[in-house]
Amino acid sequence: MEVLATAAEGTAAILAEECVALGMRVVHVRRDGVVLDLNTTTTSRALVHLRIATHLLLAVEDIRSGDADELYNAVRNLDWTHWLDDRHTIAVRASGALPGSAEAPKRRGRPSRGTGIRTHMFAAQRAKDAICDHLLGRLGARPNIDADDPDVQIVLRFRGDRCGVYLDISGDAMHHRAYRVDAIEEAVSETSAAALVATVGWDGRRPLIDPMCGSGTLIIEALMRHLNIAPGMKRDFPIERWPHHGQAMGLLLEKEREAAQAVATEAIANATGLRVIAGDFDRAALRATRTHLERAGLADLVEVVRHNVRRMDAPADDAVILCNPPVGERIGGREVTDLYEAMGQRWSTFVGADAWVLEGHEGFVRHFGYRPVHTWPLRAGSQELRWHHLRLDDTHRLPAPPITASTEPDDRSAAAPSESASAAPVSAPPTVGSPAE
Numbered sequence: 001m002e003v004l005a006t007a008a009e010g011t012a013a014i015l016a017e018e019c020v021a022l023g024m025r026v027v028h029v030r031r032d033g034v035v036l037d038l039n040t041t042t043t044s045r046a047l048v049h050l051r052i053a054t055h056l057l058l059a060v061e062d063i064r065s066g067d068a069d070e071l072y073n074a075v076r077n078l079d080w081t082h083w084l085d086d087r088h089t090i091a092v093r094a095s096g097a098l099p100g101s102a103e104a105p106k107r108r109g110r111p112s113r114g115t116g117i118r119t120h121m122f123a124a125q126r127a128k129d130a131i132c133d134h135l136l137g138r139l140g141a142r143p144n145i146d147a148d149d150p151d152v153q154i155v156l157r158f159r160g161d162r163c164g165v166y167l168d169i170s171g172d173a174m175h176h177r178a179y180r181v182d183a184i185e186e187a188v189s190e191t192s193a194a195a196l197v198a199t200v201g202w203d204g205r206r207p208l209i210d211p212m213c214g215s216g217t218l219i220i221e222a223l224m225r226h227l228n229i230a231p232g233m234k235r236d237f238p239i240e241r242w243p244h245h246g247q248a249m250g251l252l253l254e255k256e257r258e259a260a261q262a263v264a265t266e267a268i269a270n271a272t273g274l275r276v277i278a279g280d281f282d283r284a285a286l287r288a289t290r291t292h293l294e295r296a297g298l299a300d301l302v303e304v305v306r307h308n309v310r311r312m313d314a315p316a317d318d319a320v321i322l323c324n325p326p327v328g329e330r331i332g333g334r335e336v337t338d339l340y341e342a343m344g345q346r347w348s349t350f351v352g353a354d355a356w357v358l359e360g361h362e363g364f365v366r367h368f369g370y371r372p373v374h375t376w377p378l379r380a381g382s383q384e385l386r387w388h389h390l391r392l393d394d395t396h397r398l399p400a401p402p403i404t405a406s407t408e409p410d411d412r413s414a415a416a417p418s419e420s421a422s423a424a425p426v427s428a429p430p431t432v433g434s435p436a437e
């Protein structure tokens with residue numbers, strides 16, 4: 001069966017590599033995700049093991065949807081009895097470029113008519129009517145609608161006059177790893193963090209630090225990847241509730257989850273020789289990180305420290321630094337660019353270090369002062385982001401940036417109270433290399 005594994009913009013190619021590594025057949029890579037050819041076994045593997053996909057959508061049909069009647073008729077003509085019955089609840093959601101909208105792709109010789117479908121809600125409503133009318137005609141009864149927690153979620157993805165009809169196999173579950181409860185502002189999503197750390201290739205031999213860890217997402221995803229902890233091993237999925245196919249999928253998924261849990265337990269128990277540090281100057285962020293590490297079963301593998309990146313010491317030679325600095329214009333009364341300059345200067349003393357930085361400030365590279373080895377362009381909503389690999393050696397150093405008023409030494413008095421916090425660790429002493437349990 002054809003399944004679309006959706007991904008955040010800029011991460012589809014990384015997701016495709018993950019799919020191939022898990023033994024899945026990639027049909028093609030699109031801007032919004034990866035089209036896979038899966039059977040029931042590889043579907044259950046995808047649900048439990050894929051880290052980067054945001055949704056798994058089973059492709060039902062690609063239909064014409066130029067106007068409301070065309071949409072209704074095309075949806076009504078699909079054989080819904082193959083997927084649905086009158087005893088399970090359904091809901092329909094729609095997204096994408098509606099026909100006639102500015103975003104709709106222009107087709108040569110066939111301009112988008114764009115009549116009658118003005119909102120996604122209307123499109124979803126018409127499709128829902130068509131499905132219910134189809135089932136009424138075939139089974140003599142309609143399914144009930146449950147907008148909040150349907151047994152089967154039908155998804156319409158519009159591309160102007162055409163629309164992909166899908167069934168949502170995963171629900172929102174792909175985002176949720178069950179460890180994150182206190183996402184701080186500006187936290188990166190788990191699936192995006194998984195895509196970022198996949199590019200790093202950290203093999204556990206070098207010290208790993210996120211010095212601005214926020215809620216700890218990058219460090220946790222890096223460790224989960226390294227230890228082969230499956231993100232879906234504790235989750236249920238909507239496909240288990242489907243009529244006709246749900247029970248069989250439930251049994252397959254149960255086996256997949258049990259096997260994944262056994263692998264994870266052993267990996268955590270045998271994790272030795274790792275040096276992993278999560279730091280931040282914000283107490284609430286550090287509290288969230290500790291909670292999340294506990295919930296992920298990784299607390300004994302990570303040192304949590306309170307420090308200011310402006311004054312932090314190198315954790316060791318050859319460190320791998322993961323980092324997602326703030327993007328706002330000002331922080332603690334100072335220009336955020338002043339923080340980037342301080343980071344670059346401080347880290348220039350770290351021997352053999354590589355930094356991987358997610359940033360959304362167009363002046364970041366200039367102020368940080370290193371030419372990236374590689375940059376991945378990404379997008380979160382309307383925000384353009386970049387993920388840089390920066391090698392912190394003289395070869396990659398840029399000429400010094402111009403001195404600005406906020407870099408004057410006496411500007412420190414303007415720092416936020418938490419910025420002047422001492423660099424003392426606030427967690428238990430390092431437990432590097434000790435078994436988790």
Ligand SMILES: C[S@@+](CC[C@H](N)C(=O)[O-])C[C@H]1O[C@@H](n2cnc3c(N)ncnc32)[C@H](O)[C@@H]1O
Nearest residue numbers: 186187188212214215217280281282308309324
């Ligand atoms: C964009 S958030 C990081 C979000 C994180 N990647 C996550 O997913 O939760 C930036 C973090 O940098 C921290 N920060 C800002 N300036 C800092 C400094 N000078 N020293 C240490 N941490 C700092 C903030 O407290 C915040 O938690």
